[in-house]
Amino acid sequence: MTPTENELNILQAAEKLFTEHGYNATSTTDIAREAKCTQALVHYYYRTKENLFQKVFLNKLKSLVELIKKPLEADCGFEQKIRLIIESYFDLISQNRALPLFIFNELVSHPERREMIKAIIHDAIIHEEVFASFDSSLHEAVRQGKIRDITAENLLIDIVSLNATTFIIAPIYANIKGNDDTAQDDFLTSRKEEIVQLITRGLKA
Amino acid sequence: MTPTENELNILQAAEKLFTEHGYNATSTTDIAREAKCTQALVHYYYRTKENLFQKVFLNKLKSLVELIKKPLEADCGFEQKIRLIIESYFDLISQNRALPLFIFNELVSHPERREMIKAIIHDAIIHEEVFASFDSSLHEAVRQGKIRDITAENLLIDIVSLNATTFIIAPIYANIKGNDDTAQDDFLTSRKEEIVQLITRGLKA
DNA sequence: GTCTATAGGCGGATAGAC
DNA sequence: GTCTATCCGCCTATAGAC
Numbered sequence: 001m002t003p004t005e006n007e008l009n010i011l012q013a014a015e016k017l018f019t020e021h022g023y024n025a026t027s028t029t030d031i032a033r034e035a036k037c038t039q040a041l042v043h044y045y046y047r048t049k050e051n052l053f054q055k056v057f058l059n060k061l062k063s064l065v066e067l068i069k070k071p072l073e074a075d076c077g078f079e080q081k082i083r084l085i086i087e088s089y090f091d092l093i094s095q096n097r098a099l100p101l102f103i104f105n106e107l108v109s110h111p112e113r114r115e116m117i118k119a120i121i122h123d124a125i126i127h128e129e130v131f132a133s134f135d136s137s138l139h140e141a142v143r144q145g146k147i148r149d150i151t152a153e154n155l156l157i158d159i160v161s162l163n164a165t166t167f168i169i170a171p172i173y174a175n176i177k178g179n180d181d182t183a184q185d186d187f188l189t190s191r192k193e194e195i196v197q198l199i200t201r202g203l204k205a
Numbered sequence: 206m207t208p209t210e211n212e213l214n215i216l217q218a219a220e221k222l223f224t225e226h227g228y229n230a231t232s233t234t235d236i237a238r239e240a241k242c243t244q245a246l247v248h249y250y251y252r253t254k255e256n257l258f259q260k261v262f263l264n265k266l267k268s269l270v271e272l273i274k275k276p277l278e279a280d281c282g283f284e285q286k287i288r289l290i291i292e293s294y295f296d297l298i299s300q301n302r303a304l305p306l307f308i309f310n311e312l313v314s315h316p317e318r319r320e321m322i323k324a325i326i327h328d329a330i331i332h333e334e335v336f337a338s339f340d341s342s343l344h345e346a347v348r349q350g351k352i353r354d355i356t357a358e359n360l361l362i363d364i365v366s367l368n369a370t371t372f373i374i375a376p377i378y379a380n381i382k383g384n385d386d387t388a389q390d391d392f393l394t395s396r397k398e399e400i401v402q403l404i405t406r407g408l409k410a
Numbered sequence: 411g412t413c414t415a416t417a418g419g420c421g422g423a424t425a426g427a428c
Numbered sequence: 429g430t431c432t433a434t435c436c437g438c439c440t441a442t443a444g445a446c
Contacts, residue, residue, distance in 0.1 A: 004411075021314065024229040027439060038413060043441060045411095101313055107377050108306055109226065114380050121381070148406070154399045157374065158367065165366035172312050175319050176326070194359045201353070202407030209429075232421060243431060248423060250429095 007045045009035040014046075015056050019098045022105055023053055057106060058116060060099060065124045067092050072134045078141045082203070083196055086159055090192050093167050100164035147203040158199060166191040212250045214240040220261050224303045227310055228258055262311060263321060265304065270329045272297050277339045283346045287408070288401055291364055295397050298372050305369035352408040363404060371396045 013034035017026040028049050032039040046052035071085045093099060106113055125131040135152040142149055166188065174184035218239035222231040233254050237244040251257035276290045298304060311318055330336040340357040347354055371393065379389035 006411080022229070024227075025314065028441085029439075039440090040414080040442085041412065047441090049440065101309060104306060104373050105310065108373065109230065111376075111380060114377055117377070118381050148402070150399070150402075154395070157370075157396070158399070158403055161370035161374075162363065162366050165362075165370055168309050168313065169362065169366075171316075172319055172322070175316060176323050190359070191362070194355070194363070197353070197355075198363055198403065198407040201409060202403040204406060204409070211429080233423085234421080244422085245424085245432080246430065252423090254422065 006035065006037050006041055009037065010042055010045055010052075011055065014052050015059070018053060018056050019060065019096070019102045022102065023110075028052075054113075054116075057113065058120075060103070061116060061120050062124070064092075064099070064103075065120055069124065069128075069130050072130050078137060078146065079200060081137075082155075082200060086163070086196050086199060087192070089159060090163050090166075090195070093163055094188070097167050097170075101168050104164075145205050148205045150203065155199075155203075158202075159195075162191075162195045162198070166195070211240065211242050211246055214242065215247055215250055215257075216260065219257050220264070223258060223261050224265065224301070224307045227307065228315075233257075259318075259321075262318065263325075265308070266321060266325050267329070269297075269304070269308075270325055274329065274333075274335050277335050283342060283351065284405060286342075287360075287405060291368070291401050291404060292397070294364060295368050295371075295400070298368055299393070302372050302375075306373050309369075350410050353410045355408065360404075360408075363407075364400075367396075367400045367403070371400070 010031060013031045014026075017030055017034060028042045029039045031052075032042050035042070042049075042052070046055070068085075068089060071081065071088045074081055074084050076084070107117065131152070138147075138150075138152045138155065141147050170184050170187055170191075173187050174180070177183050177187075215236060218236045219231075222235055222239060233247045234244045236257075237247050240247070247254075247257070251260070273294060276286070276293045279286055279289050281289070312322065336357070343352075343355075343357045343360065346352050375389050375392055375396075378392050379385070382388045382392075
């Protein structure tokens with residue numbers, strides 16, 4: 001029942017390689033090498049490559065949703081909440097920079113995997129009413145004339161879009177500009193503040 | 206010198222499949238089937254898969270830059286220009302919906318391809334001074350207090366981020382919501398207006 | 411549980427006939 | 429220019445010894 005060391009190593013290796021290079025570009029041989037075991041063992045524990053991938057993908061999606069829930073539940077004014085959402089989401093991706101493109105890719109190229117997202121969204125957000133409470137506090141702010149008329153959906157998509165793309169572009173940008181790490185860090189901090197500015201100002205009534 | 210029909214069919218098939226499924230997920234056999242010829246012919250005309258891919262990628266990048274240049278050069282007030290840029294860029298991607306993810310992917314997973322972008326940006330934008338003139342008209346607007354302090358770089362990245370992600374998310378969103386095409390179209394028109402609102406309001410001083 | 415060995419399939423690329 | 433046939437390598441997956 002308790003997982004052996006190899007079993008865990010394989011899962012972690014798979015997480016690393018799948019998120020960095022995607023499903024197609026990762027072979028079970030690569031995973032075995034990264035996990036320092038034989039390729040046969042990968043199949044012994046996880047049977048098929050697809051099955052191993054789904055475990056990884058599900059883990060990533062769940063942890064992503066969990067981390068997004070916190071700032072949504074924060075107890076503070078609406079404007080502060082927005083800033084909190086943006087910044088904590090930004091920091092989250094910052095710890096896991098390959099995640100946005102990885103998720104976009106797998107959802108676009110393998111439509112059957114969208115079912116996973118459906119289930120997770122339903123379980124973690126709608127059922128627990130986190131989203132609903134954020135939605136109603138947004139409506140309240142709109143009704144009071146504090147912010148312009150906007151749906152929670154559009155607002156969240158704005159935030160996700162700006163944050164996710166920033167991390168997709170960052171390595172490309174740094175590479176084109178001159179390829180050092182400080183260039184990329186400067187870019188990221190500049191973008192983080194710009195996103196907060198754009199959203200908070202863009203919400204004004 | 207003038208390309209034969211097969212040569213052209215192969216290129217078009219490659220364009221379609223590479224942009225839709227990416228480099229790794231597209232085989233030369235797939236391309237041959239789509240072009241209605243044998244797989245040997247693909248290699249006869251383009252020698253290697255990598256070589257064929259580079260031709261496709263370069264074509265896409267060039268046409269993208271060309272189409273972006275027009276609204277940048279438009280002769281009108283600053284606020285109208287912003288709206289024009291967003292809307293024409295939105296319509297452009299709308300005609301070629303797989304393009305954003307395709308380009309992000311290939312630039313992230315194959316860093317050597319960033320050299321292409323460097324050269325293109327230099328040739329098409331910096332050398333022809335389109336970008337410089339947009340940059341100076343932006344500074345002018347900032348100096349006059351019409352808009353807040355923002356760099357052209359940040360503004361263009363905001364626009365590209367919001368537009369590109371919209372089209373990446375659209376099929377996923379529609380699929381989760383109920384999977385019909387009208388849901389997706391509604392989503393897109395809603396997003397287009399939201400992006401214009403967010404950017405123009407978010408620029409205010 | 412872990413290994414070696416190998417089956418079986420698909421990929422890119424080329425040779426050679428027409 | 430276009431085809432068929434084929435080489436060779438890598439991939440996933442499994443069989444079977446220990």
